[in-house]
Amino acid sequence: MKKSAILTALSIGVLSMSVAFANPAAVAQVRNNSVEVMKILNQANGNNNAQVLRQAEAYAAPYFDFEGMTALAVGMPWRKATPAQKSQLVTLFKDRLINQYAQAMSAYKGAKVEVSDKTVKRGNSVIVQAKITPVGKPVIDAQFMTRPSDGKYRIYNATFAGVSPIDGYKIQFRDIINKKGIDGLIADLRAKNGR
Secondary structure: OHHHHHHHHHHHHHHHHHHHOOOHHHHHHHHHHHHHHHHHHOOOOOOOHHHHHHHHHHHHHHHEOHHHHHHHHHOOHHHHOOHHHHHHHHHHHHHHHHHHHHHHHHHHOOOEEEEEEEEEEEOOEEEEEEEEEOOOOOOEEEEEEEEEEOOEEEEEEEEEOOEOHHHHHHHHHHHHHHHHHHHHHHHHHHHHOOO
16 A cells, blocks of 8 residues: 555656656747647638648648658558658658648637646657637647757647547558558558549
8 A cells, every 4th residue: 555655656756857847948839839820720711721721731841740750650660661661651641641730720710729838748758738729619638749859849749639640540550561561551651642
């Protein structure tokens, strides 16, 4: 019983330390990015939607770690992929994610985004928490997993209402790789992207 209490106290202490030492720069960046993306999305008027989405994509893309996202989605086979295969996977998966991001963003015009100052630091990663309130819909809890790269905190994973889109891709990719290998996954992504 005492061991359990001590372990619980230590766990809370470690979590508190993680929160206390999180880099506020990541919070400021996610908050600023959210404001800028919402400003762009709110310009949509029904006639310029495609242009607005392209503008939002162009603004947001530099703040994503597409190589990290691809490696996470591919999983263990990533380590065995050749540099050429990795390059193709990153390019194709980036196209896929940007397309998905654009479709998702179109539903968030007028949404409110509140980014919390409370963060969790894990190694060199900072998890930034937010609440997204779409117009007329329930609040969505979001977490953005970021890490520093080239002077920015780039998002390499995210969860919305506890669900990570990357985790969904992990399952799809694992099945394809098990049946067709890395080249099969590349061919599948190319076909889905219309390349």
